[in-house]
Amino acid sequence: MTIHLIKLAVGVDDAAHLRALQLNRLQSFGEIFHRTRMRPKRQDALLDGGSIYWVIHGSIAARQKLLAIREDEDEDGRACCRLVLDRQLVETCRQPRRAFQGWRYLETADAPADLSETAGTGDPLPPEMIEELKRLGLW
Structure with missing residues (x-):
């Protein structure tokens, strides 16, 4: 049974910024990954x-x-875990989350849909507008 992880992207402005940071890592290390202290x-x-x-x-x-x-191993030689990630970064419908430390498991039923799955025939609403509508209880 599939399960997911959820993680804060600290210091990242948006999906495009995350994509750029990961491209730099790909060019430097040959793969996209995230290091974490605890192994799932x-x-x-x-x-x-x-x-x-x-x-x-x-x-x-x-x-x-x-x-x-x-x-x-991290830069200081301490043992850690490397999560190797696919090169494709898929934008999702925005789903509000409070800050937390580390990572958490995320059940498939609780995961937001990909934006590509919800696209209609018209212009999609900007993710920020959808988030605001949800916050106001109008979505």
Whole structure:
């Protein structure tokens, strides 16, 4: 049964900024990854189609498929975990989230839909407007 992770993208302005940061990492290291101190215990479920959902400025805004989870070391030589991510960053419908430390598991039923899945025939509303409408209880 697939499960996902949710993580704050600290210091990131929007999905385009996250994409640019990750492109730099890809060029420097040959893969896109995120290091975390704690290794997920539900690794099999995460690697069975799971994604990492990025919280940007208080809302889930994008996701990336998890490709691998490996042992790693940080810049100071301390053991950590490397979450290897797909190159494709998929923007999602915005879903408000409070700040938290580290990462959390996210059940598939609680994950927001991809923006591409909700696109209609007309121009889609900007994600910020959808978020504001939801906050006001009008969406």
